[in-house]
Amino acid sequence: MNAIPEPLREQLRRSYRCGCVEPWDKRPGRVTLAVLTGDPGEQSLDHMHEATGTRQHACPWQALRDPFVRSVLAAHRHWIKGELVSRMGRVPEALMQGLEIFDAALNAVQVTDIRAEREEREERAEEARRAMESRGRGSY
Numbered sequence: 001m002n003a004i005p006e007p008l009r010e011q012l013r014r015s016y017r018c019g020c021v022e023p024w025d026k027r028p029g030r031v032t033l034a035v036l037t038g039d040p041g042e043q044s045l046d047h048m049h050e051a052t053g054t055r056q057h058a059c060p061w062q063a064l065r066d067p068f069v070r071s072v073l074a075a076h077r078h079w080i081k082g083e084l085v086s087r088m089g090r091v092p093e094a095l096m097q098g099l100e101i102f103d104a105a106l107n108a109v110q111v112t113d114i115r116a117e118r119e120e121r122e123e124r125a126e127e128a129r130r131a132m133e134s135r136g137r138g139s140y
Contacts, residue, residue: 008040015041016059051112052105072098079103 004012049055063069072095078084079099084091 051109
């Protein structure tokens with residue numbers, strides 16, 4: 001995975017209205033570029049929406065501060081191994097619903113990533129094939 005340069009990361013945090021940049025509670029709403037198509041936060045949020053079907057309206061990592069989300073993430077590690085009931089005993093219905101929603105979103109993102117990687121590999125292979133053909137034609 002490519003590292004995101006710090007200036008772009010700062011733009012993303014500002015676009016998301018992320019609290020790790022500065023306190024946003026005094027100025028609600030997102031800061032975006034004049035044209036949203038070039039806004040880094042908007043592009044990321046669009047990709048997340050394509051993958052999960054859910055549109056985020058703020059920093060997507062804000063949810064990690066929520067105690068329920070933290071419980072779902074912690075329980076998910078045991079759920080995917082089939083150890084949730086043995087670890088917790090009775091599992092609250094709300095937690096089960098949270099696990100199902102999170103797991104579905106995680107699977108959707110993984111499928112999106114796999115498709116993007118496959119398309120990238122196919123593009124590189126096609127470029128290599130064209131390069132080989134053009135070198136082969138010019139050598140006669």
